[in-house]
Amino acid sequence: MKKTLFSKGLYVEGLRKLRVLGFIALALMIVIQIAGPITQYFSYLDWLEYSEPGEVYYPDTVSFDLVTLSVPLTAALVTPIMVLMLFSVFNKRSASDFYHSLPYTRVCLYLSNMAAVFTWIIGICVISGCVGLLAYISFPKLFSVVFDGAFNYLLTSVAFMLVSAGVCALGSAMTGTLFSNIAVSLLVMFLPRFILTVMTMEIGNNAWYLALDRLAVLSPTMNVYVGTLYYLFFEGDFPNFFENTAADIYTIVLGIIYIALALLVFTKRKSETATQPALSRAVQATVRILLTMVIGIFSVILFIEGEIAGCIIVTLISIVAYFAYELITTHRWKNCLRALPGLAIVLGISILCGAVMVGIPMISEKYTPDADDIDSVRFVDLTDNHEWFGKGTDKIKFDDPEILDIVAKTVKWNMKTYDTQYGGYITLGDSMYYTEEESNVYRTIAIKDGIFTRYRNVKFSSDDHEKILDILDEHEEYIKILKTLPTPADGTLDFYNGVQPGADASFYKKAFETLQEEIYELPLEDWYSIAKNMVGIEYGTSFDVSYWSDSYDSVDVWFPIPVDVFPRTFDMLLKTNELGYDERLGQFEKAVESFDKMEENYNHFDISATIYVPEEDGKAAIYRGDSTFAAYDMPHLWEDDRFKDGYVEALEKAKASDKKPSSTDGYIYMVINYEKLPEEDKKDEYKHRWEYLEIFLPIPEDFDPDEAGFLRMMEDAEVYEEKYW
């Protein structure tokens, strides 16, 4: 047992061999982990120096992934280097002979070495992760650590570790030089997903009706390692793997398969493979062919697209790559000649790929079932992991004959006109369809037909879609899911624009409950438009709600609360704005009265203000801006020196009105352009932070429009900014 599966001696030897790299990686990861807290600590010291007595420092909320950033970094970056390093000894003939002559099986050699790698990786992750965690939780004044999603995050890290270890072990087992180790590892890691993605994109381009994005396994992000790089290169961002458990599990399973496959290959690997580019001619040919296909696949696509000249050029490049790999790895011209027959296999694979890319749309195009053939339909049109609307409804099956009938007719119509850009009217059965894009509604549906489920992007006519919505509106389970808002995560619920002080937690809860009640009462079509952000809203006639959900993997929920759609909620929110309105009006009056004095000290271009004046019809007139903007809002006060007069007039109007502002944005405020302040008023401690920013702040209750008053207001602004922005 001991010598056939695992050897402590080999394991310890593996640990020793990796110690230099291991300690360097550990040191680097610890530095990465403590860099954030240290930087923040110095900022805190800075704040302490300049803060006023009684001021409160609000800690940063940091998520678990930031606190333990070193864990996925180590798993993704250090693991492959360690595996390649440890297994590269088998690239040297003397070393390979030495290890294979030892009284251990190849399985034992492999498992002991892999165990050494995993020990280092887990050790670095645990130590650096704990250091990071300690560094953050040791400063509760500076940080508030949120542990939500920690399990998924660790699962992703395990996926990174296993898949990168498996791929590199496989690459090393299959080949006998460092160059080929790396080349084959890269091929194993990226090629299958690359070919799949390219082919999927090509199929998707030619057959928009195929909802290929519904087949999660086709997505590059299913492999967390490939997906991360894909996102980094093509999206310039990191994907949110830490919430995609399916991708984590898929990648973990893939990693285990690669590790097992590498074990199998390693046991078959001969010691004489050392210094050879591959363990056998067949493997060498396979690698060469697959490498060629990286380029060759594009010549197939160009051929399908009818770009013959481009196809010829890319084909020639792929042939050069084919022979170049052979030459680089074997250093023998003669082998290029021997590799010649392999080009036939490249051609065969290319034809196969081409057949798949052309054949799938051709076969799919023929799928136009009758309503009787369809068992059920699901509406699955979610395009984004972050999209909250409709979550949970995609599992509901509809077998309403009218829906099935509409779907069947629409699929037939779509397939008849899928390549028609300006088709005009088309008659199908009793219905007439118009193909102009604007009049149609695109939905993604899953059609259950016997044992098969087919995902299709379907272009419904707006009439048919309305009919479907009407039917869905009657579906109790569907409506309940669709109209039930995700539960807000603690402390994330916010209503804006501008809920005034006085809105406490119980108010928020009540407002949310009222909103939910109104949603239940709303016709589905209206709710669909609101949730999908398809309605135009006049400025000032809507609040917004925004929060992170506690369910559905913390999706970001946001939608507007227009006065005409959610009147009760709107009124509730507006009432908070009315609280203290008179006081604020008084403050504003004091400010306006002091404009002359202010202008002695400051250029009035540096000052702007906003006031909302209730009109007779209950709507708000919005007066805002500096001298220039004021002129636009009040054409009769065009001249700059009458800037103040505009506000005086607005103020008088507001005071005379017995109504409260019905605008959502009743928050009176002034804006000071700090950049334009006289140099002597620019305190250094503000300058480094706000030199290029405008400061938005409420007018303080004790606003004194002299020079000292402005500076005090700016200090308040700092607190304001720290707290809310």
Add this chain to the structure above:
Amino acid sequence: MITTTNLTKKFDGVCALENVTCTIQNGCIYGMVGSNGAGKSTFLRVLSGVYKADGGEALLDGEPIWENPSTKAKIAYVPDELYYLPAANLMRMGKLYASLYPDFDWQTYKTLAKDLDLPTDRGINTFSKGMRRQALTILALSSKPEYIFFDETFDGLDPVMRSYIKKLICQDVVDRGATAIITSHSLRELEDTCDQLSLLHKGGLILESDVQRLKTAQYKIQIAFSEEYDKSKFEGIDIVHFVKHGSVSNMIVRGDKQETVTRLSAMGPVLLDVLPLTLEEVFTYEMEALGYSFNLD
């Protein structure tokens, strides 16, 4: 006991070992000679479990060697191409061997390192080729294996060190009853050490015999007669090789020495000398008799 039956190993279609069948008794020192590319290293690698035979079988104490840790645990292999950990010193390598071979004897290691005057704390990469070979021999002997294989082990050693290493190997065989296989392309290196010798040529084992028998089975006779004569005069004597210059003939003869001398004396020669053969000469003539013609070194 090591037995190989029709052992065959091929590389890219080239046959490095072809149907090698031999038996190596326990407690003997088995020498294997052959020119470069004869298959000696391949033979040892198969016996060490480094290579898997493409045909035939190699058994050690009746057990297969390939992927058999319990059998491989009895073996220490000192290859032609030496391996040591990067930047390792002898002590580090000692620890490595100690962790991999349960019977590793630190006392033997210390004694041999001291006797050979090898610094244990200096990087092996600073050692000369001969010193590296000594270092690896120390490690192999300290592992106390039942079977120890040396591939071109005297390469790069000075004459004094060569005889010391030979002495160490012999001592190990005598003291512990170990079995050693030593390969070399030079027969001179093996003739005073080995109990049994074999000759490998182009992957095939073409001769195998114990040294004593080889040395005594053939002898050289220098003979001259006053009258004219030719080879037919010696009919009935097993002559392996015959050369005549003038009236003097040199013969390599097989068979009972005393009986042959008595018979030749009866012919009334004017000159009759019986000379011993070097092992190299025995091999050369044996090969000639088998139809091979080449120089062993």
